[in-house]
Amino acid sequence: MKICFKKIFVLAFSLILIASLFLSDTNVSQAKTKASKKASANNIVIVLDPGHDTTHLGCHYENFEEGIANLYIAYYCKQELEKYSGVTVYMTRYSFDCPYGANPDSTAECLSSRVNFAKSVNADVLVSLHNDYDPDLDTSQSGAKVIIPNPNYKPAMCEKGAGLGKSILTQLTSTGLTINDWKLCPNGTGIVTRDSSNKYPDGSARDYYALINQAKTNNFTAIIVEHAFCTNYSDRINHLSTPEQYQQLGIADATGIANYYSLKLK
Ligand SMILES: [Zn+2]
Incomplete structure (x- = not known):
């Protein structure tokens, strides 16, 4: 039954994706020319x-696949954000497959390509949508957090990431998710940074995540939203199991973004 449900689930979403691609005028190749x-x-x-x-x-x-879930959430987020005026929304991928060469040894290049795409369309912000997994299968790890740029090198991006992250977290917790007190940065707020041992040009510690440090180098802000833990039973069943639940998360992200930018509904 589980396999059957998953197949139906994937098939239904594939149809939605195909319809969206036909209806939408934005895909990765077209986006660059339209951005300006x-x-x-x-x-x-x-x-x-x-x-x-x-x-x-x-x-x-279990039945959870992060790449599929993240795509659902992004589509629903885009759909919701486009109800507002004064905003243009792009996605770094519109299908299950990697649009940047699909080389299994090229994770770093794929991430760089996503940042370069965001730069090419003059992104104000790059919002990376993810879900979490506790490598020790610690089921007590649950809830949402947002990883933001650290205060080094370009501190305004840390401030912006914190403001946007808090706005998104406020909406995510309204869906019933808790704030994740991340093991690597247990500050209780759900707004976290992570440093690398590498350095920025000014000698300060670089952000750990490539998406964040490369965006910072290219003068725009990137944040990573970790919605929920697939290894936590409550998170998985109540937030990561159905298209309706992904829609709820996507709407929460969009509302948080819209509130941060004071966007008005059309
Ligand atoms: Zn992830």
């Missing part, structure tokens, strides 16, 4: 990054 026309002083460009793909797999546990 759409960007203006009053227009915010948001790039949503559904983390992973069928080549660069994310976490999987």
